[in-house]
Amino acid sequence: xxxxxxxxxxxDIDWNTDDELxxxxxxxxxxxxMTVNDGETIAGSTEAxxxxxxxxxxxxxxxxxxxxxxxxxxxxxxxxxxxxxxxxLEALLKHSASSSASSSKSKLxxxxxxxxxxxxxxxxxxxxxxxxxxxxxxxLAIHVHDKxxxxxQSSQAxxxxxxxxxxxxxxxxFLDGFSDTDSFEGEEITNPDPDKEEKLVSLAxxxxxxxxxxIAMERCGVHSKYCDSLWPNTSIAELTDxxxxxxxxxxxxxxxxxxxxxxxxxxxxxxxxxxxxxxLDYEKPPIDEPIRLPNPMIGFGVPxxxxxxxxxxxxxxxxxxxxxYYENVALAPKGVWDTISRFLYDVEPEFVDSKYxxxxxxxxxxxxxLPIENRHHLVPLPPQNIYEALPLSRKWWxxxxxxxHLNCLQTCIxxxxxxxxxxxxxxxxxxEPEPPHHVQKFVMDECxxxxxxxxxxxxxxxxxxxxxxxxxxxxKNHTRGGGISRTDRxxxxxxxxxxxxxxxxxxxLKEMYPDGINVLSLFSGIGGAEVALHRLGVxxxxxxSVDISEVNRNIVRSxxxxxxxxxxxxxxADVQQLDANRIEQMINAFGGFDLVIGGSPCNNLAGSNxxxxxxxxxxxxxxxxxxxxxxxxxxxxxxxx
DNA sequence: CACATTATGAACGCCCAT
DNA sequence: ATGGGCGTTCATAATGTG
Numbered sequence: 122x123x124x125x126x127x128x129x130x131x132x133d134i135d136w137n138t139d140d141e142l143x144x145x146x147x148x149x150x151x152x153x154x155m156t157v158n159d160g161e162t163i164a165g166s167t168e169a170x171x172x173x174x175x176x177x178x179x180x181x182x183x184x185x186x187x188x189x190x191x192x193x194x195x196x197x198x199x200x201x202x203x204x205x206x207x208x209x210l211e212a213l214l215k216h217s218a219s220s221s222a223s224s225s226k227s228k229l230x231x232x233x234x235x236x237x238x239x240x241x242x243x244x245x246x247x248x249x250x251x252x253x254x255x256x257x258x259x260x261l262a263i264h265v266h267d268k269x270x271x272x273x274q275s276s277q278a279x280x281x282x283x284x285x286x287x288x289x290x291x292x293x294x295f296l297d298g299f300s301d302t303d304s305f306e307g308e309e310i311t312n313p314d315p316d317k318e319e320k321l322v323s324l325a326x327x328x329x330x331x332x333x334x335x336i337a338m339e340r341c342g343v344h345s346k347y348c349d350s351l352w353p354n355t356s357i358a359e360l361t362d363x364x365x366x367x368x369x370x371x372x373x374x375x376x377x378x379x380x381x382x383x384x385x386x387x388x389x390x391x392x393x394x395x396x397x398x399x400x401l402d403y404e405k406p407p408i409d410e411p412i413r414l415p416n417p418m419i420g421f422g423v424p425x426x427x428x429x430x431x432x433x434x435x436x437x438x439x440x441x442x443x444x445x446y447y448e449n450v451a452l453a454p455k456g457v458w459d460t461i462s463r464f465l466y467d468v469e470p471e472f473v474d475s476k477y478x479x480x481x482x483x484x485x486x487x488x489x490x491l492p493i494e495n496r497h498h499l500v501p502l503p504p505q506n507i508y509e510a511l512p513l514s515r516k517w518w519x520x521x522x523x524x525x526h527l528n529c530l531q532t533c534i535x536x537x538x539x540x541x542x543x544x545x546x547x548x549x550x551x552x553e554p555e556p557p558h559h560v561q562k563f564v565m566d567e568c569x570x571x572x573x574x575x576x577x578x579x580x581x582x583x584x585x586x587x588x589x590x591x592x593x594x595x596x597k598n599h600t601r602g603g604g605i606s607r608t609d610r611x612x613x614x615x616x617x618x619x620x621x622x623x624x625x626x627x628x629x630l631k632e633m634y635p636d637g638i639n640v641l642s643l644f645s646g647i648g649g650a651e652v653a654l655h656r657l658g659v660x661x662x663x664x665x666s667v668d669i670s671e672v673n674r675n676i677v678r679s680x681x682x683x684x685x686x687x688x689x690x691x692x693x694a695d696v697q698q699l700d701a702n703r704i705e706q707m708i709n710a711f712g713g714f715d716l717v718i719g720g721s722p723c724n725n726l727a728g729s730n731x732x733x734x735x736x737x738x739x740x741x742x743x744x745x746x747x748x749x750x751x752x753x754x755x756x757x758x759x760x761x762x
Numbered sequence: 763c764a765c766a767t768t769a770t771g772a773a774c775g776c777c778c779a780t
Numbered sequence: 781a782t783g784g785g786c787g788t789t790c791a792t793a794a795t796g797t798g
């Protein structure tokens with residue numbers, strides 16, 4: 122609304138002045154900081170192949186490697202086509218599940234196989250245990266453990282125990298999350314605490330054999346000091362929950378490492394791993410309609426139209442704390458947002474175009490569990506259209522270029538050759554009052570495609586990096602200097618949040634947490650979330666920031682120091698470093714996270730990608746599952762406290 | 763090797779006329 | 781219903797340059 126825009130409320134954060142002050146005081150860092158950076162180049166570990174087209178024989182090998190017979194695989198591929206690996210897998214699973222698998226069962230199998238377990242093992246576990254997810258998981262954990270034969274010998278976890286290619290899940294690294302307790306000094310096997318008996322009984326009463334339960338608890342570390350220090354009063358449900366979360370984490374890791382060209386499995390429709398769900402839920406076929414993008418794309422409301430939706434009810438499993446905020450491109454391939462939403466506790470995505478916040482479009486989906494009442498926008502308001510953002514270009518802007526907003530700011534810019542071709546074309550018809558229609562069309566098409574702006578007579582040019590910074594809501598020179606190349610500036614900026622948009626959604630945190638928040642920021646990039654919170658005046662007590670790019674981490678750290686943050690910034694290079702142990706450590710140290718925020722890579726979702734728009738299972742975009750993994754770990758651990 | 767430059771469509775959703 | 785036109789898109793890979 123306009124009154125908000127002009128009047129502004131009691132927000133005392135003046136971004137520009139603030140910035141100058143901050144830079145002026147650079148060199149007097151009063152904040153503590155620390156760097157945990159032991160795996161800077163982990164990205165290279167998943168380099169190998171995966172880009173090449175999936176030849177039929179390669180695909181057969183792939184499924185044969187999963188334990189299916191070649192004959193069955195060939196048949197399944199023939200029946201379902203080579204493209205749809207999900208369908209093929211489904212067919213294979215149905216075929217292999219000995220007991221006339223009900224559809225819900227086969228979907229369960231699908232899910233667990235996707236986590237890295239072998240088909241045989243999953244089928245067995247489902248048969249032996251109840252059909253509840255956690256029970257199956259415990260069964261699987263026990264089974265894996267038995268086969269590994271490593272009870273009480275977790276130090277061997279590093280070793281590649283398994284020599285059977287058909288069972289990649291037996292890789293020694295698979296379960297080392299349970300045993301990797303090096304970081305906890307005083308780790309020792311103590312006598313069984315009095316609790317243990319009780320838990321054994323409970324697990325047994327759930328249908329597990331005493332032996333199974335005992336092994337599972339041992340594996341989970343119920344007896345250990347480590348575990349006691351984590352959860353002094355671990356309940357059975359919590360135990361199975363932990364197994365589930367940690368299993369998923371490790372399974373994902375193992376999956377990535379072992380079979381990186383295998384698409385990550387989607388959960389079957391209607392499946393959720395929440396402990397409260399039961400099989401009944403799975404048996405209902407999904408009647409959910411595919412998620413549709415709103416038009417206009419204003420989500421639950423934007424400042425100029427704030428009350429589109431005043432209230433929403435979140436699924437119980439989604440409720441915070443912790444609050445979470447996930448972002449990605451709105452125009453993703455079909456089904457991607459359905460999957461994302463399904464994983465993120467069935468929260469409906471909020472699709473917003475940043476053209477309602479700044480002078481450039483940016484169509485994004487946000488899945489979050491934040492309240493949506495009483496949001497407020499940042500002040501000062503950023504330029505709302507091209508003229509305000511680039512006043513100097515106005516002089517050269519022809520009347521037939523009717524753009525008021527730029528298109529999405531991307532990671533690449535137009536070539537000089539192109540702008541030269543355009544200039545030539547325009548000069549051809551310089552005598553006339555206006556270029557002919559076909560020239561206008563050509564010029565405008567290229568302008569929209571490359572976000573060109575007028576910088577002189579017949580002269581068009583791509584945006585400068587500092588202009589992109591401004592449009593996205595970052596302080597000027599945010600990405601400048603410190604050894605970053607111009608190309609990388611465009612790339613980092615193009616992958617970032619639009620700060621004003623995100624800040625609008627996060628603004629509700631200010632009143633909720635007057636003392637500040639602890640933030641887990643995944644895929645932080647150049648720190649869009651941190652900048653948004655800072656500009657909102659939300660104090661950041663502890664920020665754990667994860668980004669694979671060193672230059673990005675440097676940008677965030679540099680900004681953190683220059684803005685005189687009082688809190689602590691901890692950064693990691695890779696989300697893989699955040700296993701259950703690390704997260705537990707940090708939660709204990711900080712008293713939990715209040716916000717888990719991040720936008721996972723869009724490389725394989727974005728329309729601009731000509732080469733590998735592979736969807737959510739693509740090489741980079743599948744890191745979404747790490748966002749979910751980590752969020753779910755945090756949620757489960759915090760529910761215990 | 764780091765960095766800069768350049769060329770390289772397809773997959774959607776939407777709209778509107780059949 | 782349906783099919784064609786239209787507009788948009790957090791990019792990758794090959795090559796050049798220094």
